[in-house]
Amino acid sequence: SQELEQSPQSLIVQEGKNLTINCTSSKTLYGLYWYKQKYGEGLIFLMMLQKGGEEKSHEKITAKLDEKKQQSSLHITASQPSHAGIYLCGAGSSYNTDKLIFGTGTRLQVFP
């Protein structure tokens, strides 16, 4: 079965610093999603990547999917306390599956 590994598991950064979270699979990813979760809340959709080499940005967050579609990175520029939370990557194991598999999660803390 496909597994998604995220690294690092936990990240503590000072406000204003840049950071990168990685999501890696041993198999091709179909529809790579990044979600953010704050404590006690649901998952908030950030971005979706489909094509190899694709890159998307929203405000200070940029997500990339590599050419082989087996690895994605999420980069946050000039981090702020509002970026704190758990970041989860999710992907389908095949093109037309309804089942989204999630990574192990990365807990981000941003201190002033």
Next chain:
Amino acid sequence: DTAVSQTPKYLVTQMGNDKSIKCEQNLGHDTMYWYKQDSKKFLKIMFSYNNKELIINETVPNRFSPKSPDKAHLNLHINSLELGDSAVYFCASSQDGGTANYGYTFGSGTRLTVV
């Protein structure tokens, strides 16, 4: 208006009890899901329903029984609750067509604590 709503948000109950969690989506999506997030924040699929029909059942104990009265609702009933059932349960929905094209919309979660 909340797109995917779950009730209750918090649930504390004793071992052995039976409880239900309700989920409703007003997005017109065809597929609904239940995910379980354990204490390590690992999110794992439990069930999915497409137009009231069970599609995915991921090796979940028989004590867990999903029920979908219509495509906008997917409830989760749990019998004989055990300590290990304590987790956050998320409901989600997606448009028919697979996750390669459409993402999920998640509810805010139900934190279940079994004591």
